[in-house]
Amino acid sequence: MVNRFFENESLGIHSLQFKAMGSPCTIHLQGERSAIQSILESAKQEVLRLEKKYSRYREDSVVSLINATAAKEAIAVDAETAGLLNYAHVCFEMSDGMFDVTSGVLRKVWDFKQNTLPTETDIAACLKDIGWKKVQWDGERIRFERSGIEIDFGGVVKEFSADRVAQYCRDQGVTAGLIELGGDISIVGPKFLEGDEREPWLIGIRHPQTGDAMASIPLFEGGVATSGSYERFIKVNGKRYCHILNPQTGWPVEGVASVSVVAPQCLVSGSLSTIAMLKGHQAAQWLDEQGASYLLLMDNGEIKGTLQG
Amino acid sequence: MYQQYKLRETISFVKLYKIMKNKKTSALSALTMSAMAIPGMGTQQAKADVAPENSVFSYRYTNYQESQAPKERVFSGSIDRYNIQVHQFSLLAPIKEKYSIKTDLVLESLSGASPIRNEKLDDGSTRMYMSGATIDEQRVDLLVAPKRHFESGNLGGMLSISQENDYESTALGVDGALEIFNKHTTLNGSLSWSRDELSPTGGGPADGKTKDSFSFYEGLSQVIDKYRVFQAGFGYTRHSGYLTDPYKGFDLRPDERNQYTLTTAYRHYLNTPMLGAGSWHLDYRYYEDSWKIRSHTISTAWWKDTTIFGQSFTLAPSLRYYMQNSAYFYTLDSNPTDEFYSSDARLSSFGALTFGFDAKWKTEKATYTFGFAQYLSSEDWNLLEGESDETPGLVDFTTISLGVDYPFSF
Numbered sequence: 001m002v003n004r005f006f007e008n009e010s011l012g013i014h015s016l017q018f019k020a021m022g023s024p025c026t027i028h029l030q031g032e033r034s035a036i037q038s039i040l041e042s043a044k045q046e047v048l049r050l051e052k053k054y055s056r057y058r059e060d061s062v063v064s065l066i067n068a069t070a071a072k073e074a075i076a077v078d079a080e081t082a083g084l085l086n087y088a089h090v091c092f093e094m095s096d097g098m099f100d101v102t103s104g105v106l107r108k109v110w111d112f113k114q115n116t117l118p119t120e121t122d123i124a125a126c127l128k129d130i131g132w133k134k135v136q137w138d139g140e141r142i143r144f145e146r147s148g149i150e151i152d153f154g155g156v157v158k159e160f161s162a163d164r165v166a167q168y169c170r171d172q173g174v175t176a177g178l179i180e181l182g183g184d185i186s187i188v189g190p191k192f193l194e195g196d197e198r199e200p201w202l203i204g205i206r207h208p209q210t211g212d213a214m215a216s217i218p219l220f221e222g223g224v225a226t227s228g229s230y231e232r233f234i235k236v237n238g239k240r241y242c243h244i245l246n247p248q249t250g251w252p253v254e255g256v257a258s259v260s261v262v263a264p265q266c267l268v269s270g271s272l273s274t275i276a277m278l279k280g281h282q283a284a285q286w287l288d289e290q291g292a293s294y295l296l297l298m299d300n301g302e303i304k305g306t307l308q309g
Numbered sequence: 310m311y312q313q314y315k316l317r318e319t320i321s322f323v324k325l326y327k328i329m330k331n332k333k334t335s336a337l338s339a340l341t342m343s344a345m346a347i348p349g350m351g352t353q354q355a356k357a358d359v360a361p362e363n364s365v366f367s368y369r370y371t372n373y374q375e376s377q378a379p380k381e382r383v384f385s386g387s388i389d390r391y392n393i394q395v396h397q398f399s400l401l402a403p404i405k406e407k408y409s410i411k412t413d414l415v416l417e418s419l420s421g422a423s424p425i426r427n428e429k430l431d432d433g434s435t436r437m438y439m440s441g442a443t444i445d446e447q448r449v450d451l452l453v454a455p456k457r458h459f460e461s462g463n464l465g466g467m468l469s470i471s472q473e474n475d476y477e478s479t480a481l482g483v484d485g486a487l488e489i490f491n492k493h494t495t496l497n498g499s500l501s502w503s504r505d506e507l508s509p510t511g512g513g514p515a516d517g518k519t520k521d522s523f524s525f526y527e528g529l530s531q532v533i534d535k536y537r538v539f540q541a542g543f544g545y546t547r548h549s550g551y552l553t554d555p556y557k558g559f560d561l562r563p564d565e566r567n568q569y570t571l572t573t574a575y576r577h578y579l580n581t582p583m584l585g586a587g588s589w590h591l592d593y594r595y596y597e598d599s600w601k602i603r604s605h606t607i608s609t610a611w612w613k614d615t616t617i618f619g620q621s622f623t624l625a626p627s628l629r630y631y632m633q634n635s636a637y638f639y640t641l642d643s644n645p646t647d648e649f650y651s652s653d654a655r656l657s658s659f660g661a662l663t664f665g666f667d668a669k670w671k672t673e674k675a676t677y678t679f680g681f682a683q684y685l686s687s688e689d690w691n692l693l694e695g696e697s698d699e700t701p702g703l704v705d706f707t708t709i710s711l712g713v714d715y716p717f718s719f
Contacts, residue, residue, distance in 0.1 A: 062580060065580055065581075065585075069585060073585075073615065073616060074615070074616035075585055075586055076585075076586040076587075076614040077580070077586065078536065078578060078580065078586070079348045080347065080348050080349060083346060083347030083348050083349075083350075084347060086343060086346065086347075087340070087343045087344060087346075087347060090339050090340060090343040091340065093339075094336035094339050094340060095336070140614075141614070141616060141621075143616065160344075160347065160350075163344070163350055164349050164350065167349060167350060167351065168349075263337065263340075263341065264341050265341065265344045265345070265350070267340075267344045267347075267350075268337065268340045268341050268344050271336075271340055272336065272337065272340070275336065289335070290335045290336045290337040291335055291337055292336075292337050
């Protein structure tokens with residue numbers, strides 16, 4: 001699914017495109033050019049700061065430090081990281097253990113660049129190092145019960161960054177804008193027209209295979225995030241295995257092809273869409289129970305959700 | 310200041326957890342609440358300066374032990390220098406929502422000898438005249454400090470009375486803090502006055518003399534970002550009256566002393582692979598006075614939170630370097646003829662190093678503290694303006710302190 005939105009240079013919408021967190025990113029802000037230019041640049045810097053801080057590919061990131069240290073001794077973290085760990089804890093609890101920031105180690109056995117499946121033995125060995133319950137987190141310090149455990153904020157950082165940057169722009173006095181980091185969207189505020197009139201951003205959601213518009217969502221505020229099994233997958237013996245892995249079985253989930261969720265924050269949208277993927281065939285029921293606004297495309301082509309049309 | 314800031318940013322994890330455990334809460338609302346609690350996700354609502362929620366009773370015991378005076382330089386008196394034992398009891402109590410009051414009681418006992426005078430001999434060495442071993446001297450110090458907490462700051466008062474058998478001091482003060490720019494900047498200020506009355510053992514010219522002091526301080530604390538805080542301050546103190554030390558021989562000092570200090574402090578919360586997470590402190594202080602003493606102090610410390618056997622500890626090794634040049638009337642002349650003169654080693658040119666180690670053990674009920682410091686000084690350690698005269702009166706000392714902070718509610 002590709003998200004499209006309305007853009008109009010004549011309204012004074014200025015944009016900055018760059019690559020971060022392995023994805024194309026775009027920041028659109030509306031306002032007086034000279035003021036907006038410097039805010040665009042510092043907003044980008046904020047994205048890069050968070051990428052640097054939470055990337056598991058960087059040895060000097062907070063995540064790498066935690067992974068290198070927490071099995072040996074409890075490590076105190078800064079307030080921002082504490083906030084994310086608290087959030088990860090809530091995700092774990094609210095998803096009945098499906099959303100687990102320790103599940104990233106499964107990538108050691110699942111290689112989505114080669115069309116081969118891991119052995120059951122490899123997966124079983126990997127599962128021993130997975131489980132948020134094996135992590136002692138008291139709100140200030142984190143400690144792993146065994147070595148081999150790793151945390152990975154990959155499932156939350158891009159979405160958090162979108163919200164964080166949107167808030168940064170609001171703090172700078174920008175009231176109209178949209179942040180898109182690799183398809184995850186956080187609204188700074190609705191576009192303004194002449195006078196006091198405001199206009200929502202139009203977020204288009206496309207069918208991942210046909211490219212047809214599935215929905216066009218007008219958004220004044222909040223965030224949208226999409227998870228899909230088409231983003232990355234391998235095909236073995238004609239069967240599709242997507243990159244979203246169940247931390248309890250170690251195997252890819254089935255049932256949902258793509259899901260988009262609208263929520264007050266992009267971070268929450270992203271977590272709800274990921275949990276929905278993990279819930280598989282129960283995705284629609286679970287999202288309904290949460291009172292979420294969503295659009296769901298099942299593997300069998302069925303479209304469900306409150307955002308249809 | 311830094312600690313306060315950190316606390317404000319940390320959300321109540323317990324509160325979130327309780328909300329979440331309630332199964333009726335939807336994932337949407339639990340996640341939304343949890344997301345909004347991450348620093349930087351919403352507009353930062355700075356909190357008012359609030360009175361402490363709990364009362365805290367604290368006790369500290371400190372043992373200060375000076376090394377012996379060098380035997381080969383002591384001409385008369387005892388070589389055993391001071392030992393001071395300090396018991397400090399402190400009670401901080403909130404009164405209603407906006408007030409708090411702090412009460413301190415200090416009991417101090419002192420024994421040992423101190424240098425009376427130092428003089429330079431023809432061979433270039435310095436001879437020390439020490440006092441006889443002093444029998445226990447007691448000091449009692451009582452301080453009461455009420456404080457009013459406002460939306461963006463506080464205003465406090467202070468009254469202190471100190472009594473020794475040869476000395477009586479009364480001090481009064483006011484202090485305040487004002488938080489501005491969304492609490493990222495704090496201005497601190499204080500004013501204080503004190504009057505000391507001397508009645509030295511054995512009478513003498515100092516008997517009945519008084520000494521007055523006036524102090525002013527203005528400081529600024531600036532939160533740079535979540536990890537860094539910078540502080541700077543300026544202080545001025547004016548002493549007037551009888552400033553000569555009644556227990557020193559050949560000692561005559563000006564009856565006025567104006568002191569100026571400039572302090573800067575930097576706090577940086579770091580998270581490095583080698584040292585882990587902790588707070589790095591770097592402090593510098595410049596001092597000068599009308600007795601022409603100038604000094605530089607630079608100190609650094611690393612405050613590290615760690616868990617040992619499942620218990621929360623904060624460990625802080627520290628290092629401090631101090632140097633000063635001598636007062637204009639400092640002399641080792643055996644027969645001084647200038648208007649003012651003193652051979653007090655504290656007025657000489659020297660440098661000093663302090664190695665410190667502090668530890669805090671935090672349990673659910675109380676916080677236990679331990680402190681150790683080794684102070685070493687030498688006339689050769691003034692790196693800028695060393696002087697050649699030996700100064701055996703300089704002292705090395707060790708302090709060890711033990712304490713407990715016990716929070717409770719009435």
